[in-house]
Amino acid sequence: MAGSFDFALAIGGEAGQGIATPGNILTRLFIRRGLYFNAYNAYQSIVRGGHIFLTVRISDAPVYTHGDKLDLLLCLNQDTMNRHLGLMGEGTRAIFNSDSINPGNPRQGVELCPIPVSQVSGSRNRLVQNTIAVGATCALLQLDFAILEDSLKVRFARQGQSVVDENVGVARAGYEYAQQNFTAFPTALPETDQPKAQWAGNDAIAMGAAAAGVKFYAAYPMSPSTGVLHWMAQNARDLGIMVRQVEDEIGVANMVMGAAHAGARAMCSTSGGGFALMTEAVGAAAMMEIPVVLVDVQRAGPSTGVPTKTEQGDLWQTLGASQGDFPRIIVAPTSALDAYNTIPELFNLVDHYQCPGLVLSDLLISEGTFSVVPEDIDMNPSINRGKIITEAGTGNGYQRYKDTEDGISPRALPGTEGYVHVVSTDEHDEDGGLISDEYTNPYKRRAMVEKRARKFDDLEGRVASPALVGPADADVTLIGWGSSEGAIREAVEQLAEEGITANRLQVKWIVPFHADAITAVVNAAKKPIIVENNYSGQFYRYLRSETGLTIESHIRKYDGEPFMPHHIANGAREILAGKADVFVPYQEVNV
Amino acid sequence: MTTGSAQMTAANFRSGINPDWCPGCGDFGVLNSLQRACAELGLQPHQILTVSGIGCSSNLPGYINAYGAHTLHGRSLAVASGAKLANHDLTVIATGGDGDGYGIGGNHFTHTARRNIDITYIVMNNQIYGLTTGQISPTSRLGMKTKSTPFGNVETPLNPLTQAIMNGATYVARAYSGDIRHTTALIRGAIEHKGFALVDVFSPCVTFNLDNSHDFFKQRVVKLEEQGHDPQDWKSACERAIEWGDTINIGLFFQGNDIETLGQREPVLEKGGPIAHRDLAVTDEQRERIIRRMM
Numbered sequence: 001m002a003g004s005f006d007f008a009l010a011i012g013g014e015a016g017q018g019i020a021t022p023g024n025i026l027t028r029l030f031i032r033r034g035l036y037f038n039a040y041n042a043y044q045s046i047v048r049g050g051h052i053f054l055t056v057r058i059s060d061a062p063v064y065t066h067g068d069k070l071d072l073l074l075c076l077n078q079d080t081m082n083r084h085l086g087l088m089g090e091g092t093r094a095i096f097n098s099d100s101i102n103p104g105n106p107r108q109g110v111e112l113c114p115i116p117v118s119q120v121s122g123s124r125n126r127l128v129q130n131t132i133a134v135g136a137t138c139a140l141l142q143l144d145f146a147i148l149e150d151s152l153k154v155r156f157a158r159q160g161q162s163v164v165d166e167n168v169g170v171a172r173a174g175y176e177y178a179q180q181n182f183t184a185f186p187t188a189l190p191e192t193d194q195p196k197a198q199w200a201g202n203d204a205i206a207m208g209a210a211a212a213g214v215k216f217y218a219a220y221p222m223s224p225s226t227g228v229l230h231w232m233a234q235n236a237r238d239l240g241i242m243v244r245q246v247e248d249e250i251g252v253a254n255m256v257m258g259a260a261h262a263g264a265r266a267m268c269s270t271s272g273g274g275f276a277l278m279t280e281a282v283g284a285a286a287m288m289e290i291p292v293v294l295v296d297v298q299r300a301g302p303s304t305g306v307p308t309k310t311e312q313g314d315l316w317q318t319l320g321a322s323q324g325d326f327p328r329i330i331v332a333p334t335s336a337l338d339a340y341n342t343i344p345e346l347f348n349l350v351d352h353y354q355c356p357g358l359v360l361s362d363l364l365i366s367e368g369t370f371s372v373v374p375e376d377i378d379m380n381p382s383i384n385r386g387k388i389i390t391e392a393g394t395g396n397g398y399q400r401y402k403d404t405e406d407g408i409s410p411r412a413l414p415g416t417e418g419y420v421h422v423v424s425t426d427e428h429d430e431d432g433g434l435i436s437d438e439y440t441n442p443y444k445r446r447a448m449v450e451k452r453a454r455k456f457d458d459l460e461g462r463v464a465s466p467a468l469v470g471p472a473d474a475d476v477t478l479i480g481w482g483s484s485e486g487a488i489r490e491a492v493e494q495l496a497e498e499g500i501t502a503n504r505l506q507v508k509w510i511v512p513f514h515a516d517a518i519t520a521v522v523n524a525a526k527k528p529i530i531v532e533n534n535y536s537g538q539f540y541r542y543l544r545s546e547t548g549l550t551i552e553s554h555i556r557k558y559d560g561e562p563f564m565p566h567h568i569a570n571g572a573r574e575i576l577a578g579k580a581d582v583f584v585p586y587q588e589v590n591v
Numbered sequence: 592m593t594t595g596s597a598q599m600t601a602a603n604f605r606s607g608i609n610p611d612w613c614p615g616c617g618d619f620g621v622l623n624s625l626q627r628a629c630a631e632l633g634l635q636p637h638q639i640l641t642v643s644g645i646g647c648s649s650n651l652p653g654y655i656n657a658y659g660a661h662t663l664h665g666r667s668l669a670v671a672s673g674a675k676l677a678n679h680d681l682t683v684i685a686t687g688g689d690g691d692g693y694g695i696g697g698n699h700f701t702h703t704a705r706r707n708i709d710i711t712y713i714v715m716n717n718q719i720y721g722l723t724t725g726q727i728s729p730t731s732r733l734g735m736k737t738k739s740t741p742f743g744n745v746e747t748p749l750n751p752l753t754q755a756i757m758n759g760a761t762y763v764a765r766a767y768s769g770d771i772r773h774t775t776a777l778i779r780g781a782i783e784h785k786g787f788a789l790v791d792v793f794s795p796c797v798t799f800n801l802d803n804s805h806d807f808f809k810q811r812v813v814k815l816e817e818q819g820h821d822p823q824d825w826k827s828a829c830e831r832a833i834e835w836g837d838t839i840n841i842g843l844f845f846q847g848n849d850i851e852t853l854g855q856r857e858p859v860l861e862k863g864g865p866i867a868h869r870d871l872a873v874t875d876e877q878r879e880r881i882i883r884r885m886m
Contacts, residue, residue, distance in 0.1 A: 031886065197885035207881065213871025216677055238877060242676050242859050242866050246669070247702040254666040258642070258673025261660055262681065263867030266673070284663050374882050379873040390868070413867065414658035414674065415681050417637045422652050422659035434653060434661070437611050
């Protein structure tokens with residue numbers, strides 16, 4: 001953390017208690033002040049009840065994870081108090097409704113901030129405790145009440161003046177009560193001169209698609225991918241995107257393929273279970289050479305698994321998706337902004353190579369919410385649709401699957417006069433005619449397999465190779481893939497504070513895999529450690545298969561919760577001390 | 592896009608590839624009828640996209656001179672729907688068999704009908720799985736002996752017509768492929784119809800289904816048009832669709848003309864032409880609106 005201010009608060013309660021509202025009021029307030037934030041919401045697959053725990057970490061500098069520690073705990077129910085008070089350390093505060101919640105025994109240096117909500121608010125409405133808590137939070141952060149008042153006015157404007165007045169009144173009561181009764185944090189909430197925007201990773205994926213020119217999006221709702229569908233549905237009419245909720249994921253993938261075949265840039269998102277249903281279509285897109293993008297927002301599996309928890313467990317599912325032997329592109333973005341930028345890049349690749357492209361996101365990236373610098377959102381990335389034919393012609397001798405030198409055959413879109421042809425999931429010859437039925441032709445079959453494979457000969461050079469960050473002679477090299485970049489980045493900083501030098505290598509492109517570059521890093525590393533959010537070391541096994549390298553040290557987590565930076569730092573320390581080969585961190589926060 | 596200017600004949604829609612169907616297969620009659628219907632409508636080959644699944648009958652796109660997509664088993668309607676929504680200028684015709692459409696693709700059949708998307712679906716219904724050499728299909732009769740039911744089928748067949756009508760299809764017809772003129776007329780009507788049109792065609796499998804042969808149908812089929820049936824009468828359509836015995840009805844069972852298609856209900860398609868050919872760039876105003884909501 002380069003910032004001077006590093007503060008984390010958490011709001012805990014049960015589903016249905018309206019945790020999203022105070023969370024949203026606060027994050028909006030933070031970004032309006034130009035602050036950065038990173039928020040992670042731990043929740044369960046339940047509409048009412050259970051335990052929800054929203055952690056928001058705020059800074060005046062970019063913030064890459066939800067962090068390791070809390071400064072302020074907002075308890076909306078007894079369960080939250082019971083679960084989390086014990087983890088609060090010196091100098092922290094815990095705000096709770098003393099009408100209904102018993103604090104228990106805090107550690108030394110934790111300031112309990114009980115608020116008799118019904119007395120302070122003069123209301124028996126259970127939801128007022130949320131607004132009281134927001135008011136008290138602003139007081140503890142030494143914020144002018146007028147700033148909160150502005151935020152509340154904006155937030156509740158559409159619900160009418162009386163709702164605005166009620167919320168402002170209640171928030172003021174909480175604010176004043178906290179000012180009079182509790183100790184403010186020593187550092188006031190700072191401000192920068194550059195207002196931020198906020199998005200969830202799923203918003204970023206959807207926006208990346210919109211920027212790429214996606215005109216057809218289909219989905220079947222599935223946590224934690226549904227946010228992409230929601231964004232698309234919300235913006236469909238403005239952007240002219242055909243958005244469909246389809247009967248199942250098989251229909252989704254095939255509908256997307258149909259739209260892509262007709263010429264639209266087309267995408268779908270799902271989670272692992274839905275992706276399993278889509279897999280036959282992945283092979284179909286490869287065989288018919290239709291460019292499509294499928295996003296798998298991973299959650300903890302197998303099977304229905306843990307629908308609201310994260311994991312990096314679908315790597316091999318995407319590598320092996322669909323029967324047969326064919327190339328596909330696979331990319332695992334490392335952050336929401338990276339996902340945003342990657343989608344247009346991937347569309348250019350799948351259009352160029354006329355192939356399926358798969359994106360591995362996960363719950364951490366997709367459902368996390370983050371500040372983003374508005375100027376970083378370039379909605380006009382370069383668009384390259386590859387070799388397509390849309391102008392009428394004589395089509396003399398046109399062959400859809402012409403066996404060209406680079407393996408890429410110009411693609412005439414249906415409707416184009418002069419280029420009538422058939423595409424087929426059966427093996428076919430250059431003009432699309434089946435060779436699978438009447439006379440299988442081994443020579444043509446071999447030529448077509450090689451043509452489809454040859455297309456990718458230059459793929460590796462078209463995307464960025466992973467780059468080592470940090471000193472070359474570091475004590476330890478942390479190798480991660482996809483969403484773990486933020487946690488690894490902070491773990492490196494934590495290790496540095498203890499005098500352990502670390503560098504890091506984050507792999508984003510799974511296929512193509514930059515085997516030579518990665519091999520060079522591993523061979524030069526004093527202590528390479530692979531960090532991944534699964535049990536069996538899926539990425540390590542893939543790396544080994546592509547490079548032949550053996551790596552002894554691993555940090556793995558598979559309890560459903562994402563890595564916190566100290567989990568990785570602890571692992572590196574234990575491994576360096578020779579105490580572990582495979583380190584599995586303990587998840588302290590029970591959510 | 593040009594329509595109907597040139598004098599088209601069925602021959603214009605021959606692809607030059609000879610079908611690999613068995614001699615006497617009912618599918619020849621369906622292909623022939625479809626080619627005639629396209630010619631009668633004055634369509635040009637490039638304006639048509641045929642989409643099929645897998646099975647003997649799903650080879651059809653290879654045999655007609657038109658754009659074609661020979662997709663996965665059971666998925667023709669999903670692919671066809673995507674293609675139609677992406678380019679609604681295309682005449683999209685899905686073709687396939689009863690196993691492909693009513694069995695493995697049953698979910699899409701239900702929901703495509705419900706959406707009333709403007710595509711034509713021709714099912715060559717031979718009441719058997721032929722390409723896999725003879726097992727029961729969802730339309731095989733009770734008691735039918737096949738390789739997978741050597742002691743007789745104990746499952747009740749489904750009725751694709753009532754299913755389509757109930758689920759919201761707005762043109763539901765049944766034909767017998769041995770009567771090419773009648774089949775042509777029904778397919779032509781289906782293509783002209785705005786909305787989801789099903790033409791279920793009895794298309795006998797001469798190799799693996801000796802129960803439902805050409806002779807079987809020739810002796811039984813009777814045309815609704817000759818019985819004074821009103822296709823606008825939804826209730827009567829359902830009643831006529833469940834009749835099955837010594838006489839079997841063919842013809843147009845149901846047609847709802849005043850029901851909006853998905854494309855008509857979808858504001859994204861109101862203006863701007865097919866989405867497949869629209870400008871991909873996001874405008875500054877659109878970007879502004881999006882970012883403002885995030886702040």
